[in-house]
Amino acid sequence: MRKRIVMLATMAAVVATTLFGVPLGVFVARYYWDDERTELERVATAAALAVANDLSGSPRLPVVPTDTTIGLYTPTGELRAGSGPILADRAVRRATSGEIEETDAEDTIVVAIPIMDEGRLLGVMRAMKSHKSATIRTAFTLLTMLGSAVLAVALTWLLARRMAARLARPLEDLSATAKVLGEGDFTVRTGRSGVPEIDSVGTTLNTTAQRIGETLDRERAFSANASHQLRTPIAGLRLQLEGALESPGDPRPAISKGIAAVDRLERTVNDLLTLTRDLNSTPVADLGALLDDVETTWREPLASSGRSLEINVHGAPAPRAAEAGVRQILNVLVDNAYTHGSGTVRVSARDAGGALAIDVSDEGAGVRPGVDVFTKRVNVHNGHGIGLALARSLAEADGGRLMHRDGSTFTLLLPSAMESADHPR
Structure with missing residues (x-):
């Protein structure tokens, strides 16, 4: 691209200088030749006037420039004074008819002016000058013009290289960025070039890279989140099936519970898929339905471990958040209390100054001091794993916060529907 621009x-500069320079050169050459003829005619006229009143005696010719010679001829064409051919040449012969004559020889210019007195020819003044002066002036001017043209083309070449570099560099950067994107690195970004059109393309490419990267990150997170979030529904289903095997009698109650567990499992999968797609809408979540889901999902697993679940609602407003995200956050928090805590698990929803606060706690010792429970870890056997890190990211995605207050208490803060209506995002 750079070579083509340069x-x-x-080529445009060469064509422009040629189209302008050739006619100008022709004009300059003609101007110098015409100027030489005009000057020579002036010298001849001045000499004719100087001797017009002294033709009867011995006329004295005036002093002329060194590159010019003058000669006075009789009406019969004989050289009377000055320099020139002894016998009249063509210019002198034609001038005897009473007209000023100009002729060009091989290397000279000749001007012959008749000297008249009341229509009677008294003589002819002949002036001659070499072409050399006009040729030198023309050549010097043409060389100057040629040098200027070469300089103009050279400057155009330099400016074209600079402009080509300015235009090509951001395009080359775009190409390199696109290549890196094609290789799978979606963190690369293009810088600004100062060219609006190219910057627009770069912004679009950056946005595309960001969206693709976010999509891939969500897809990667889906596999990691799914293993964590599906663990509890699968464990519940396993308990139902094992209980059905160990209990004699009618298996239909166990099958019904198993179907309910499968329904919860399907809902969890759908929630994860919804979160993975990262839908932009943030509808008002049904807080009552969410808490009912928590109770339905966790009451029996906790009861099988000799523990209980308490759910309390104290004038809590409806949250403006993705219902799938809030459901997964609550499942993570209750699962954390179920796995790492002890005693009764309490879920309390309350109004927190116009926002919704949901506290999840148990009667266990809680988190050890100095442990960052929101750091994602691969080894989940003795820690909180990816669950709390996932829950915090889901809360922040809906404009909320997930905090570890003290001991075993975690608080989820979400914007209320009324607050969002008063302050639209």
Whole structure:
């Protein structure tokens, strides 16, 4: 691209200087030749006037420039004074008819002016000058013009290289960025070039890279989140099936519970898929339905471990958040209390100054001091794993916060529907 820009700009400069310079050169050459003839005619006229009143005696010719010679001829064409051919040449012969005559020889200019007195020819003044002066002036001017043209083309070439670099560099950066994107690195970004059109393309490419990267990150997170979030529904289903095997009698109650567990499992999968797609809408979540889901999902697993679940609602407003995200956050918090805590698990929803606060706690010792429970870890056997890190990211995605207050208490803060209506995002 750079070579094409430079070549086109240079060719345009050459064509422009040629179209302008050739006619100008022709005009300059003609101007110098005409100027030489005019000057020579002036010299001849001045000499004719100087001797017009002294033709009867011995006329004295005036002093002329060194590159010019003058000669006075009789009406019969004989050289009377000055320099020139002894016998009249063509210019002198034609001037005897009473007309000023100009002729060009091989290397000279000749001007012959008749000297008249009341219509009677008294003589002819002949002036001659070499072409050398006009040729030198013309050549010097043409060389100057040629040098200026070469300089103009050279400057055009330099400016074209600079402009080509300015235009090509951001395009090359875009190409390199696109290549890196094609290789799978979606963190690369293009810088600004100062060219609006190219910057627009770069912004679009950056946005595309960001969206693709976020999509891939969500897809990667889906596999990690799914293993964590599906563990509890699968464990519940396993308990139902094992209980059905160990209990004699009618298996239909166990099958019904198993179907309910499968329904919860399907809902969890759908929630994860919804969160993975990262839908932009943030509808008002049904807080009552969410808490009912928590109770339905966790009451029996906790009861099988000799523990209980308490759910309390104290004038809590409806949250403006993705219902799938809030459901998964609550499942993570209750699962954390179920796995790492002890005693009764309490879920309390309350109004927190116009926002919704949901506290999840148990009667266990809680988190050890100095442990960052929101750091994602691969080894989940003795820690909180990816669950709390996932829950915090889901809360922040809906404009909320997930905090570890003290001991075993975690608080989820979400914007209320009324607050969001008063302050639209």
